[in-house]
Amino acid sequence: MVTPAPNHGERQVLRVGVMGCAEIARRRMLPAMRAHPLIEVAAVASRDAAKAAETAGLFGCRPVVGYDTLLADDTVQAVYVPLPAALHARWVEAALAAGKHVLAEKPLTTDPACTRELLDQARARGLVLMENVMFVHHGRHEVVRRLVADGAIGELRALHVTFTIPRLPDDDIRHQPELGGGSLFDVGVYPVRAAVHLLPGPLEVRGAVLERGPGRRVDTAGAALLRSPDGVVAHLTFGMEDAYRSRYELSGSTGRILVDRAFTPPADHAPQIVVETRDGIRTHTLPPDDQVANTLDAFVAAVRTGHLSPADSLAQADLLATIRQTAVPSR
Structure with a gap:
């Protein structure tokens, strides 16, 4: 159980920062976030100032140089992490430490023990950590x-x-x-x-x-x-x-x-x-049916209500690890 975000009205919006300018962010998630009535895209961060400015300009938000700078922004309540899988653990942990709710691309991490640890950290801090598997919301x-x-x-x-x-x-x-x-x-x-x-x-x-x-x-x-x-x-x-x-x-x-x-x-x-x-x-x-919008609905609802089950993400993480460990390698 996570602590629900304070709700001061039905139309309260969630201010989201985007960590990186990945293709999935630009092509699917940012357009859906901008169209969502309960999400405000506050900023897009990149290590490349020009890329941050270009992407932010497309979606009407503020460019930020550096992921740490984004996490230090107290006006950002949640972050979306579309970084390469091997970078998820570091930046999801940093986002949770900064008090942000997190929607992270799949897989949440490449190690099930790390996935469990991050989910435990989110629960202990009263934050939502959700893996962005969209098709299950169709x-x-x-x-x-x-x-x-x-x-x-x-x-x-x-x-x-x-x-x-x-x-x-x-x-x-x-x-x-x-x-x-x-x-x-x-x-x-x-x-x-x-x-x-x-x-x-x-x-x-x-x-x-x-x-x-x-x-x-x-x-x-x-x-x-x-x-x-x-x-x-x-x-x-x-x-x-x-x-x-x-x-x-x-x-x-x-x-x-x-x-x-x-x-x-x-x-x-x-x-x-x-x-x-x-x-x-x-x-x-x-x-x-719009599975991208449905996913954002689920994320906003989890932040508002404090209800989110990690069971399927944990089962998925365990199976991915076991498949890799037991796979017969190609010759």
Whole structure:
């Protein structure tokens, strides 16, 4: 339990500072924050003054040079951390020490013990520390969970999840191991979190493979086999030098559920859920849902109410670490 922020009115806004000018911040999070009625983008910080000024100018906020300077600003109540994964632990800890609520990109850290320590620090200080896994806030996946619970495909047997993206530029930071790069932490986190979100836990790793492409210093593809306590098996595949695929399939004793464009749908996309059984194929078309705005809603609500469960983030952190530790390396 965290201490809720003081609420002096329904329209009180949360003043957020952005730590860095990463692509995801500029392309998705900053536009969504600027449009959110309960968030004010107070500042954007960068070590590069020109980059800070350019990004701040695009989103109508104040440029700040240096992350420490941003954290020293008492008018900033929360920070968003879109830095490379290996830098999260240092700057999330510094933000918590400065009394800021934190929304940090996934994975929260690259080490489960560190993730636990930071979550403990946030709880002890009465602050919110939330991992920015956006797809779990899309309404489609709750519909899927209800269909499974209602027996739409009989007894659940297996989950197959795939998330792959096209080849990245050679100088992309996700090719740098010292910054926490690699396919497992960049794209593998999505299938892992999908398994945590859709299956009963605790999940255990039964096998894993990480592949390293020619000339690469990080894993560029991988797969993992997980098992739930009641025997449901999850097959996860991921990669960052492949054709784009973003989907999962739940197989049961009497049918299956298919979900495409599962992890990064645009806000105007009308998602579909396909249910195949012996009686035929039914397609459920749902209204568009904005998972980015929903994520910000969840963050603001957590700050206001003091309620936030870290259980899924901890389960995800443990599974990522176990996959890396047990993976058969490429030759």
